[in-house]
Amino acid sequence: MFVSLGSIIGSGWLLGALKAAKVAGPASLLSWVLTALIMATLALIHAELGAAYPAAGGTARFPLLAYGVVGGFVGGWVAWLQAVALAPVEVEASLEYLDNITWIKENLNLLTPSGTLTASGFGWATLLMAIFTFINLVGVKLLSESNSATVIWKTAVPLITIVVLLAMRFHPGNFTAGGGFAPAGAHGVFAALPVGVVFALQGFEQAVQVGGEARNPQKDISRAIITAMVIGTIIYLLLEVVFIGALDPAALVHGWDNPIEKGSFGPYATLATLAGAGWLAYILYADAFVSPAGTGLLYLGTSSRLSYAMGRDKMLPKTLGKLSIRGVPVWSIVLSFVVGEIMFLPFPSWQSLVSVITSATAIMYAFAPVAMAALRKRDPDRPRPYRAPAPKLIAPAGFVAANLVIYWSGFDITWKIVIAIVIGFLLFLGGRLTMTAAERPAVDWKAGVWIAPWLGGQVLIGYVGRYGESGNLKVLPEWVDLVVVIAFSLAIFYWAVSLAMDSDKVKATVDREAAELAA
Template identity: 65%
Template sequence: MAVTSQKTSSPGHTAGSLRRDVGFWGLLFVSLGSIIGSGWLLGALTAASLAGPASILTWVLAAAMLTVLALVHAELGAAYPFAGGTARFPGFAFGPLAGFSAGWMAWLQAVTIAPIEVEATLSYTDHIGWVKDHLTLLHTDGTLTNAGIAVASCFMLAFTAVNIVGVRLLAETNAVTVIWKTAVPLFTVVVLMTLAFHGSNFTAGGGFAPHGAHGVFAALPAGVVFALQGFEQAVQMAGEARNPQRDVSRAVIVATAIGTVVYILLEVAFIGALDPGHLLHGWANPIGEGDFGPYATLAIGAGAGWLAVMLYIDAVVSPAGTGLVYIATSSRLSYALGRQKSLPGGVTKVNRRGAPIASILLAFIMGEIAFLPFPSWQSLVGLVTSATAIMYAFAPVALHALRLRHPEQPRPYRLPAWRLLSPVAFVSANLLIYWSGYQAAWKLGLAMLIGLLLLAATRATTPAAERTALLVRASAWVWPWLGGLVVIGRFGRYGGSNTLPNWWDLLVVVAFGLAVYYGAVRLALSTEEVDKAVVAEGELDAAADPVTASTV
């Protein structure tokens, strides 16, 4: 028994439902706009500082790992086009408790990214022109001053206003910024490689890989994975797509491909444009002065001051565009969790334009909290990277379970060689979590405990007749998996005690990941239980949205 969707002749909308206004280009720009944000402005410098010229391999490795995860999400998003999909796929396969665990982690990373993008913008603008002379936006440790909090709040208010107006304005606004923020990095690559390219830089400062494989791996969570993540945004907004079965998978795949090419070219151009004199003593400070605006500094050094002006403008446009999208994403995730009775029902309220206004306002409040004196952009990136990897990891194991338990569900896009690539995707996510470091792992474990307490409180205040069974047995693998990763991190070399020998630590992560993966698949819900969960979601969406008619 499978749920399929038939589109009606025209998009409609009823009070209390999300609007289905977004086409392929809107979905593409949502994902691509998330991928190209502050990561391109700051990620290349951070990666080169840790890995030297071998940072190019870091981008290639990250792109390969995230591409496999993107293909997994492409299949799931097209087959199960519900808003906040990353919170729903694990729930279909492993029950509400697993669904909440994935959704809670997805929401935590999404709600944090918008303020991080704003902080990246302020990091650039705090050191230029009128702002430098009249305002101090950042303390020396990278945290926001009172003036910085005020300016950052204005950005958040603007993001919130666009989202409240509705998804169509969001898509149209985002489309304009994405075209700009994709063109500027590519133009920067051409200019820097034309005016200032030193081939000798790729073997300077200790050779191509001055810190070996460890440097390549350490650079992954220090800005590289953070930069490339975001492909799943089209999946999160599938509940507002006009033709999700056709468009979601295409948007995810195309956005990932474009983002990969852009970032690898940027790293090559960055390394080639560096002043060779700054590399005589290694890669600890390859740019010299100008750490807060590395590409602008290189442009000025190459005699292209006009490009530096364009880059400072882009330092506002690129992160702002990504922040705009992540306000939308986090609100759709909390909306999905509310629909599942995992969060208070108030987060499911939508306005007359079909925007989940309560969830949008919640995202704004959480963003404001993130502006308090917490660590700077670079420090937060590792934590967000780990949270994102945990969110991504639920998808491949859910795909495998749903292929076995729900084989009749129409799948407009199918992951090729899924029995091989699906476990590879899960292991890739586990490695990203490990490389993000022990500090990030245990903090996210604590955050998950807080989420479970919130779930318990929500269920305690929900009438018994409205509560769904948690189906704990099917999700019994989640906590041993997360706990195991924390333990491995404790004894690993990335923030741990370095007890596990080099390379053996990676073998332990891979073996542990595969054991969890196949154990989880065995624990998945039965075909009847999966059918019941998917049909319930389909009927709920059909009742609220006249655009789709579910047939069972």
């Protein structure tokens, strides 16, 4: 539960409320509620899958079980892309926060005026990544113990912030200021999701990624996911309430474009100072380092479990699928460290990757609903310690929800993610050419044939849709666009479920995975 909660409460809590309010105004509260409903639906699906099929790198394994190597690779590749990017982004956020402290700015010289890492900053970032790598190499027990202390801190600080701002600085009139409750209408509510809201609430699936190393995964995974989601949702919703209420009413007279004078970093610290709680501002600046760093630690570990899963299934070099005597995937952890180091170069800020990570995460999440529906049909006798409620409703609803998030992320983001998936698939095909016929896993091409039309359709809808900063036509009328996405998603969902591998292949794959877990 702490692994999931520690992933949910990262840099998103410090930045999400400000980003959402600038896009949707007070109606950003609806953005959080909508996101909570979407994530809760997907969390329940992951809870069933994680309990029934516990294995390290679970989000890569679920599509593998239902759709074979092609589905497993695409789902695992997207999951790995978003996870491996998050550790360096959170480290970058930590350094950018620290750079606001005068002594550090003057003596350590972490960032250039444009916000990119200096040589010194890159050195400190590398040190943080090396520490994360060491903790993950030691094993999941140390990862869990080090994370537990961090999560207690990360949860306590937002709760203290909520109480202090409610008590000392709260203006109810702010909820109708600057153009009313919803100054940007429904479009603003939806557009707020990819700028930080979905990013903030994602992470519940991290319990699934390390689930194969849990003591009692059949019971622990579902409880961990659901509990973390409930706690995270309550905290984030209350944070948005106190953020809006604590703003200076004079700053909202002309709208929500700039609701707080100081920039993107440290908005709660600014509000705490205005409320006369300077002591809280110091705590918040400390947390501005601890929260992102703690989340980066977790994601370096979980991204390595994903590449481990693909290595074990021979979708990536098999070296990545080997475990040390401590039971950790050493080479996968090293790969996450190396790729994370490379990520520092083209992506120097937290903001630059939030929408990209959100879209990639939504694609990753979308595989779970179709996998759950397919596995219930193809593997009905498998013990399911936790069963998602109303599966015939929740599975298509989860797939539709994930596709809506992809659409709201914008065309300019979606086509880039799809290009990255195509590049990954070419690597997959190239890897198969280096294997002997005996090593090469069999591919059920028919089972995965729905993936290309699904992703291509999302790019096309995004191109004619209303969301994104550039490149699209914006010709689909408001609300009609949502109907198009929903109808398209449902058509793909039921087609995908019908194409799943037959029961014998599914059971053989599941039994092979279960034997690996038992070993």
